[in-house]
Amino acid sequence: xxxxVSDVTALARKDLLLELRARDTLPAMLLFVVAALVVFHxxxxxxxxxLAGLGLLWVAIVFTALLGLSRVFVAEREQGVLxxxxxxxxxxSAIWLGKAVAAFxxxxxxxxxxxxxxxxxxxxxxxxxxxxxxxxxxGICSVGVFLAAMSVSTRxxxxxxxxxFLPLAIPIVVGGVGAxxxxxPGRYLAFLALYDALFATICxxxxxxxxxx
Amino acid sequence: xxxxxxxxxxxxxKRVLEGLDFxxxxxxxxxxxxxxxxxxxxxxxxxxxxxxxxxxxxxxxxERAGLxxxxxxxxxxxxxxxxxxxxxxxxxxxxxxxxxxxxxxxxRFGLWDVRNxxxxxxxxxxxxxxxxxxxxxxQPSLLLLDEPYNALDAEGTSLLERELAxxxxxxxxxxxxxxxxxxxxxxxxxxx
Amino acid sequence: MWLxxxxxxxxxxxxxxxxxxxxxxxxxxxxxxxxxxxxxxxxYFHVPIALTAYACFGWGAWKALRHLWHRDERADLExxxxxxxxxxxxxxxxxxxxxxxxxxxxxxWAWQSRQLxxxxxxxxxxxxYFMLRYSVESGPRRARLSAVYAIFGVVLIxxxxxxxxxxxxxxxxxxxxxxxxxxxGSMFFTFCVSWAAMLATAHALYRIELAGKRxxxxxxxxxxxxx
Numbered sequence: 264x265x266x267x268v269s270d271v272t273a274l275a276r277k278d279l280l281l282e283l284r285a286r287d288t289l290p291a292m293l294l295f296v297v298a299a300l301v302v303f304h305x306x307x308x309x310x311x312x313x314l315a316g317l318g319l320l321w322v323a324i325v326f327t328a329l330l331g332l333s334r335v336f337v338a339e340r341e342q343g344v345l346x347x348x349x350x351x352x353x354x355x356s357a358i359w360l361g362k363a364v365a366a367f368x369x370x371x372x373x374x375x376x377x378x379x380x381x382x383x384x385x386x387x388x389x390x391x392x393x394x395x396x397x398x399x400x401x402g403i404c405s406v407g408v409f410l411a412a413m414s415v416s417t418r419x420x421x422x423x424x425x426x427x428f429l430p431l432a433i434p435i436v437v438g439g440v441g442a443x444x445x446x447x448p449g450r451y452l453a454f455l456a457l458y459d460a461l462f463a464t465i466c467x468x469x470x471x472x473x474x475x476x
Numbered sequence: 477x478x479x480x481x482x483x484x485x486x487x488x489x490k491r492v493l494e495g496l497d498f499x500x501x502x503x504x505x506x507x508x509x510x511x512x513x514x515x516x517x518x519x520x521x522x523x524x525x526x527x528x529x530x531x532x533x534x535x536x537x538x539e540r541a542g543l544x545x546x547x548x549x550x551x552x553x554x555x556x557x558x559x560x561x562x563x564x565x566x567x568x569x570x571x572x573x574x575x576x577x578x579x580x581x582x583x584r585f586g587l588w589d590v591r592n593x594x595x596x597x598x599x600x601x602x603x604x605x606x607x608x609x610x611x612x613x614x615q616p617s618l619l620l621l622d623e624p625y626n627a628l629d630a631e632g633t634s635l636l637e638r639e640l641a642x643x644x645x646x647x648x649x650x651x652x653x654x655x656x657x658x659x660x661x662x663x664x665x666x667x668x
Numbered sequence: 669m670w671l672x673x674x675x676x677x678x679x680x681x682x683x684x685x686x687x688x689x690x691x692x693x694x695x696x697x698x699x700x701x702x703x704x705x706x707x708x709x710x711x712y713f714h715v716p717i718a719l720t721a722y723a724c725f726g727w728g729a730w731k732a733l734r735h736l737w738h739r740d741e742r743a744d745l746e747x748x749x750x751x752x753x754x755x756x757x758x759x760x761x762x763x764x765x766x767x768x769x770x771x772x773x774x775x776x777w778a779w780q781s782r783q784l785x786x787x788x789x790x791x792x793x794x795x796x797y798f799m800l801r802y803s804v805e806s807g808p809r810r811a812r813l814s815a816v817y818a819i820f821g822v823v824l825i826x827x828x829x830x831x832x833x834x835x836x837x838x839x840x841x842x843x844x845x846x847x848x849x850x851x852x853g854s855m856f857f858t859f860c861v862s863w864a865a866m867l868a869t870a871h872a873l874y875r876i877e878l879a880g881k882r883x884x885x886x887x888x889x890x891x892x893x894x895x
Contacts, residue, residue, distance in 0.1 A: 266570065273567035277553070284555040284594075314838075343549040346526055347610070351568040352541035413813050417803035427800065427817075430793035431824060434831035445838050454834055461823060469816045472736055476528045476808045488806055489892050528808055 270353035274361025279368065281338055288334045289369050296327040296377040300384050316385040317392070317443040321436050323377065324370075324396065325403070329428060331369050332407040333421045335362050340415050349474050359408055359470040366404040374400070388443070391452070395442035398455035399435050402462060406431050409466040412473050434458050477502045477618065477646050478523060482532035485518055492518045495532070498665060500646065502537075505660050508650040510667030516650035517548065519665075520620045523648060536618070538646075541569065544616030546624055550607035554596030558587055558606050561595055562613060569614035581609040585635050600627040608636060612643060621649045625656065676875055683872040686865035690858070698858040707771030714764040716863040717757050718783055720870045722825065724754030725790070727874075729822035732815035744811035745885070747818055748801070749878045753870055755794045761787045779839065782832050789828045793821055 282288055303319040339345040348358050374396055378388055407428055414423040435458060441451035483496040492515045500506050508516045521527045523536055524545050545551075552561045559578065566574035582588045585605040590598070595606060604627045611619065624636060633656075640647075640660065649657055654664075694712045728750035735743035762784060769778040779785060797817055804810040 269570075270568060273564060277556075277564045280560065281553060281555050338553060338555070342551065342554060343547065344551050344553060346545070346547060347551040347565070348568075349526065350524060350540055350543060350545050351565075352539065352570070353568060413800070413817070416809055416813060417800065419799070419803045423800065423803060426796045430789055430796065431820070433789055434824075434827050437831040437835045441834055441838055451834060454830065457830075458827060461827065462820075465819065465823060469736070469819065472812045472816050476526070476812070486892075489888075491892070 267354060267357060270351075270357040271361045271364065274348075274353075274357060275364040275368075278335075278362060278365035282365070282369065288331055289372060292327050292331045292369065292373040293376050295330050296323055296373055297380050299323040299326065300377070300380055304384055313386045314444045316381075317388075318440050320377075320381050320385075320388075320392075320443070321399075321439045323381075324374065324399070324439070325429075325432050325436060327373055327377070328370050328400075328403045328407060329425055331366060331373070332403075332411050332428070333424050335366055335408055335411045336415045340420075345415070345474065355471040355474055356467050358474065359412065359466060362412075363404045363408045363466075366408050367400055370400050370404060391448035392439075392443040394452055395439045395448065395455060398452060398459060399439045401459045402435050402455065403432065405459065405463040405466050409470060409473070412470070416473075431462075477504070477537045478506075478648070479535040480533070483522070483529055483534050484531040485515075485522060485527065486530045493522075496665075498663070500648065500663060502646055503644070504662045505647040505657075506649070506663045506665060507654055507657055507661035508648065508665045508667065509652065509654045511652060514667035516652075516667060517622055519667075520545075520547075520622050520648060520650055524620055538616075538618040541614065542617040544611040544614070544619040544645075546607055546611045546619075546621040548622055548626070550595075550603040550610075552595050552603065552606055552610060555594060557592050557594055558582065558598075558609075559591040561606065562609055565610050565613055571614050577613065578609075581612060584639060585609050586631065601629050601632055604628055605632055605635070608639070612639060615643075616645065618646045619643075619648070621647065623651055624649060625651065625653065676872075676879060679868070679872040679875055683865070683868035686861065686868045690862040690865035693858045693861055698854055707768065710764055710768040710771065712858055712862045714761065714768055714783075716859070716866040717764060718761040718787065719863060720866040721754050721757035721761055721787070721790075723867065724750050724757060724870060724874075725794070725818075725822055725825065728754060729818050732818035735811060735815045736819075741811075744815065745881055746878060747815060749874055749881065751794060751797055751818060751821075752877065753874055755791065755798075757866075757870060758787050758791050758794065762791065780836075782829070782836075785832050786825075786829055789832075790821070790825065793824060797821070 300320075300323055303316070303323065307315055307319070336345070339348065349355060378393070378396070382388060407424075410427045410431070411424055414420060414427065417423045435455065438451045438455035438458065442448035442455070445451070478498075478500040480496050480498050483493055484491070485493040496519070498506070508519060510516055518527065522529060522534060524543060525536070525540070553564070556564070559582070562578045562581070563574065566578060571577055579588070582591050585608055587602065587605055587609065590602065595603060598606065604624075608624070611621070625633060628636060637656070647660075651657060654661075690712075694709055698709070698712070700709070728747045731740075731743040731747035731750060734740045735747060765781060765784045765787070766776050769781060769784070770776050777784070797814065800817055801810060801814050804813060
């Protein structure tokens with residue numbers, strides 16, 4: 264158990280260190296999310312109301328996440344290092360978990376910018392929204408990193424990821440928007456927690472099969 | 477340590493290995509020769525467990541923790557320094573007293589002076605040396621080396637040969653230039 | 669004896685008979701709905717087809733699980749064929765559902781219909797399954813990726829259904845339930861026959877397509893061995 268945690272930590276540290284050096288993914292995500300919010304301002308006719316804006320916030324989050332997720336396995340793919348990770352004695356699911364933790368960090372940092380920006384451009388966000396964002400991030404990163412690993416094996420590569428990811432993101436959007444706009448966010452937060460528990464479990468259990476033959 | 481019976485590997489319609497039989501006992505040195513594209517890399521990847529056979533049987537008596545794999549690619553992160561790369565892999569392989577081991581390997585392969593430089597700035601020969609450090613890092617008992625002399629200059633070659641002599645273990649080495657390694661080989665497999 | 673030797677023809681024949689029986693029952697036996705009229709009879713096609721699609725996806729996921737857990741080589745093809753059929757029946761569900769919506773509410777698409785929306789989401793998901801399969805070279809890797817994705821699909825079905833239900837509270841406050849009529853005797857019987865017919869049709873198509881694909885694979889292997 265302790266070795267598993269240390270493996271995941273080593274992998275997550277490596278990804279954070281890589282991003283610190285390369286500095287390409289996170290700045291792009293930050294710029295993208297702010298630009299998207301500006302686009303949404305022009306996409307909402309007057310009188311659309313506060314709730315429409317909140318809905319679009321979730322669109323921004325999902326697509327910013329997609330931008331970041333398309334990059335998670337780039338280093339491993341371009342330099343073939345995934346083989347070295349798969350050959351290591353650690354459980355293969357640790358590769359997925361380490362990457363998901365790193366992705367969660369990047370997405371979280373992007374949201375630290377996005378949510379205040381949204382508050383500035385549109386309207387303030389409540390506690391329920393922030394909680395929903397946190398829960399949704401878990402689901403997005405779990406499923407997203409998993410599907411990114413699958414996409415890496417395909418001919419279409421990055422093109423495959425949005426196609427695979429969006430149908431699975433629909434329940435997350437429902438949970439997130441529901442928590443943000445309705446008066447009873449508890450149900451939606453519980454639903455997000457259910458999604459996270461279910462999908463994180465099957466991702467964890469089946470990652471082995473994605474990276475091995 | 478390795479047992480192969482009727483080992484075959486196909487990629488779609490392409491037949492790369494067909495009906496291969498061999499035994500390699502512990503401590504042996506198997507030299508795999510043949511031109512490019514003859515299946516040497518495929519055999520190494522099968523033994524490593526990265527591929528599964530299409531047919532036949534392959535038994536490898538080694539855990540992943542005791543396996544050292546040198547591929548065509550250096551398999552290191554270009555954005556990290558030599559030191560950081562080896563630190564990462566030593567954590568992954570739970571190498572004891574990693575600091576000393578890393579230092580020793582970097583010195584043995586002549587990379588100590590450039591240990592804090594990004595691997596991306598290395599020449600291909602230096603990357604190969606770093607890859608060799610990574611391969612020997614956890615003192616594996618089974619070593620799979622794919623074209624180890626690739627890109628190495630004269631100095632690098634002698635450093636590698638010194639390491640091969642010093643490091644006891646079971647070896648499977650693929651090369652299209654077998655002269656240097658013939659004296660070490662206990663067995664040979666020639667691919668057409 | 670004949671049954672065992674000609675299993676394929678037998679299942680096709682059985683399906684054909686059931687289908688004819690179902691159509692006859694729907695057309696002549698079951699009473700016409702007082703409110704919705706003739707168009708309501710689409711219900712007897714729409715819901716059994718939907719249930720059959722679920723069955724196909726479930727069967728596909730089961731075969732996928734067998735492929736991963738028991739290293740059952742043949743299960744990959746079986747999973748693929750099941751999902752292929754599921755998508756066909758899914759498309760039919762959407763079409764019949766759309767026709768029903770047009771007949772009942774005058775619109776070709778109705779977000780209020782939970783069934784329709786669910787099938788739209790699943791349709792997107794399983795179409796991506798085929799894109800995934802076409803994007804990977806045939807071999808153990810493709811089989812594994814397909815199997816894992818098929819299992820994700822079957823988990824997505826109840827989650828999506830729950831999501832669609834939850835979404836209704838902030839998307840459309842008014843919900844038209846596309847529930848069928850309160851099913852009295854003759855209606856229930858007709859429904860069951862129709863459901864059995866759809867399942868039998870799916871089963872027959874499954875065996876036919878599977879047999880065809882297996883022969884294809886064997887021919888290809890033979891061709892490779894000869895070259």
